[in-house]
Amino acid sequence: MNKVKVGIIGAGSISTLHTSSYKKLDNVEVLAVCDINKERAEEYAKKYDIPHVFTDYNEMLKMEELDAVSVTTWNNGHAPISIAALKAGKHVLCEKPLALNAKEAEEMVSTAKEYGKTLMVGFVRRFGQNTKMLKESIDNGELGKVYYAKTGCLRRWGNPGGWFSDKKRSGGGPVIDLGVHMIDLIRYLNGKPKAISVTASTFNLLGMKPDVKGVNKYYSADYDSFNDVEDCATALIKFDNGITLFFETSWVLNTKQDELYLKLYGDKAGAQMEPTLEFYEEKNNYFTNVEPVLNAGGSFDYIFNEEIKHFIDCIQNGAECLNPGEDGVELMKILDAIYESAKTGHEVIIK
Incomplete structure (x- = not known):
């Protein structure tokens, strides 16, 4: 079975829970990390042994081998970054809240439908x-x-x-x-x-x-x-x-x-x-x-591990998404x- 190749957009504290969970899965490879702070992104890549580093998510999304991304940026980046990723043919796990408002969230959902990709919102609880x-x-x-x-x-x-x-x-x-x-x-x-x-x-x-x-x-x-x-x-x-x-x-x-x-x-x-x-x-x-x-089953590590496993299952096996983007809209x-x-x-x- 081919590995799902994942990128991390936003190297802040919440992203570490995503990355460490991806790293525990044999069927996943974390291929790239992007952050507007180049030094932070480089340190992050070194810590988690990630081969590719970017400061512009649009450049990262040009990687054809990339299957999916976790969007773990400031909230105002959730909608534009997720929409760009979906249009680039990537599946998206976007941290909560899905967007700054319902209008943005609805655009994200419609884009996911148009491009036939999974948009999962990080309702990890x-x-x-x-x-x-x-x-x-x-x-x-x-x-x-x-x-x-x-x-x-x-x-x-x-x-x-x-x-x-x-x-x-x-x-x-x-x-x-x-x-x-x-x-x-x-x-x-x-x-x-x-x-x-x-x-x-x-x-x-x-x-x-x-x-x-x-x-x-x-x-x-x-x-x-x-x-x-x-x-x-x-x-x-x-x-x-x-x-x-x-x-x-x-x-x-x-x-x-x-x-x-x-x-x-x-x-x-x-x-x-x-x-x-x-x-x-x-x-x-x-x-x-x-x-x-x-x-x-109550620790942050456990629930993030379960969330990430489910996201990969949706991508690789077509599992029904437990946290679809529509829930983020509501x-x-x-x-x-x-x-x-x-x-x-x-x-x-x-x-």
Whole structure:
């Protein structure tokens, strides 16, 4: 079986999870890396034993032997780079969010269809064992009709700075960075319903708090103190299958500690996926709390390995894509509506 030859576009921190996962597969060869920072690209190529180095992705895409690319750049590069790659005949795994807005995302999907190539969006959390088990339970009817959900990813102090906090490059703050995963999980777990309305608020009152001491923090590679994105946000999202979702997220918030949660409420049982997977139901007229045994499948390495294996399976064996570009479009419609509702102060109806 011929090896799938892959290129990496964008040599930032998230790309290392892609590259290390590709390197674990015998049927894949990482052939090229591209980054606008030549020194970074050269160091990356040396570290991962990649033979070809580029600073212009258009030049890299001229390589006829290249079958696919991972797009792991700033968010504002996702759409133009992916579209160029698809037109060059390459399959694309694009990191989340798929684009800066739904219009860009729709163009990406239409291009993939036109050129007959796979466009997969990096909703990597779908590959966790906790996600898989909870989805099986919902699909089997164990929760009954799910009608309400709550999810949030809150950081007390966690604005990475650099491109993350520059709206022109990122498209937004924690909503588009953290919220994209949490909202997607709610959709994915419940059969991917479409959002019909959003009422939201965003806040930009606290800034980056660069002088905070005593705690560890992740900084982007191009860190600076410029910031024009939201500190935090909250939204009420209604879906066409009757689910109402309460969502919140933050990079900077005056709260006691960081918090990650995802909860679902059905008419037969309830469930929590984060911070631990648990089920809440009634048995013999008693309320019960059940925590399944999951010994593996929660680390970043595991879920990225599973995502990359699936992408290659789609290319090599024609497997049905678990994370098609269309799902990225639906998510971008919700994110667009969150920012629009926050801007106008009114509910946004999604058509």
